[in-house]
Amino acid sequence: MHRFKISEIGNNVFWLKGPEREHLVRVLRLSIGDEIIGFDNSGAEYKAVIEAIGDKSVTCKILEKDYPEVEAMAQVYLVAGLSKGEKMEWVIQKGTELGMAGLIPLRTKRAVMKLEGAKAKNRVERWQKIAAEAAKQSHRVKEPKIFPVSNWKELTELLPKDTQWLIPYENEQSQGLKTVLDKLDPQCPIAILIGPEGGFEEKEVQWSQEELKAHSVTLGPRILRAETAAIAALTLVLGYTGDLG
Amino acid sequence: MHRFKISEIGNNVFWLKGPEREHLVRVLRLSIGDEIIGFDNSGAEYKAVIEAIGDKSVTCKILEKDYPEVEAMAQVYLVAGLSKGEKMEWVIQKGTELGMAGLIPLRTKRAVMKLEGAKAKNRVERWQKIAAEAAKQSHRVKEPKIFPVSNWKELTELLPKDTQWLIPYENEQSQGLKTVLDKLDPQCPIAILIGPEGGFEEKEVQWSQEELKAHSVTLGPRILRAETAAIAALTLVLGYTGDLG
Secondary structure: OOEEEOOEEOOOEEEEEHHHHHHHHHHOOOOOOOEEEEEOOOOOEEEEEEEEEOOOEEEEEEEEEEOOOOOOOOOEEEEEEOOOOOHHHHHHHHHHHHOOOEEEEEOOOOOOOOOOHHHHHHHHHHHHHHHHHHHHHOOOOOOOEEOOOEOHHHHHHHOOOOOEEEEEOOOOOOOEHHHHHHHOOOOOOEEEEEOOOOOOOHHHHHHHHHHOOOEEEEOOOOOOOHHHHHHHHHHHHHHHOOOOO | OOEEEOOEEOOOEEEEEHHHHHHHHHHOOOOOOOEEEEEOOOOOEEEEEEEEEOOOEEEEEEEEEEOOOOOOOOOEEEEEEOOOOOHHHHHHHHHHHHOOOEEEEEOOOOOOOOOOHHHHHHHHHHHHHHHHHHHHHOOOOOOOEEOOOEOHHHHHHHOOOOOEEEEEOOOOOOOEHHHHHHHOOOOOOEEEEEOOOOOOOHHHHHHHHHHOOOEEEEOOOOOOOHHHHHHHHHHHHHHHOOOOO
């Protein structure tokens, strides 16, 4: 059954507007009486039947409310250095499928790409759309939040105080991810800091260790591209917390 | 230092030919006296100095031979259903960085893409080049082998007899990857079967369970794209075997 993000919800009914309505009407060509699934980022999922199709909204009658156990128990965030081209896009797509709670695009010293002002805002909006699509496709009931493009000093304000920070770092030779995860509290959020193409500068790693109490970890002896490191670290953490089967 | 794949090796000397020579001369513009690193897929790495640049080959004098501990201990193979576009290419790129031993492109029932004859051969050659590039970039000393496009019945001939097969499958609800890995022998090769976009047909999964004694596993409740499942499963297996730090 096709899945849609709910625009507005009432008593036993919800409405699909804008692009969701467009997609239902123009692309999928569904009609009155067809059954669909709606979700509203609350963690609930609604089986519904299309009751009316207007030129501004589609009215759907709720048949069934469910709380599928599809979301990861662990709250794992990616904090990813801005990188060129489509890399961020696919980190967001894959990260959403795997079950990340959200992603913070980070300005770093070695970033090739600069994103400021309106350009940054638009980019984040596009990234949020990619997260929304991937959430649908993977049958999630909550979209990961894509945060505004941020600087190091803003990080602590964006995530809960009890967030536990991890920073994969090529100069960290000994401390493996599992050793660190054994020490962390799975009930508290985990944030994984991933550098841009050029990697973090040592000063940035030091800052994260001092200010965020970040644990530096090695992902092994092979040099991973930034986007590969992001997806691998996320997978290892969600695997450790039992969120990948 | 720049890394090159050795074309021919002798006593305290090696030669770079064809594209490797081109890359050294035209792209990197290195000259006599410059130091480079060469590898020959034997597991060894050679520090060398450029002695002569000819129009067919570059002669490099070996200064130092080393066996860096950069390759994964576990032999993990991906067997990936043919899928459209660039998906296979990035599974090969990411899989190589992470440390896969090799990849078998598999013809499956739901494959959207057909690859036969010369077209298949050329595609495999291109995929091998991508693996070679990713091996260099991640500082590996062995390129993963990209096998010919194969059918189900050929699989057992391509990998060692004691290979242990895993098949992530959406209808497998209970058996997690870790439960299965606890039962496997880390000394023997592990092959992970990943479907095409549409996933495997139930008959294919049954065949793998009967003929390959494949263990079906779940990667959790979220629906993963084929390429995401491939990289996630590979990461979880290499993480379990201690090959990702």
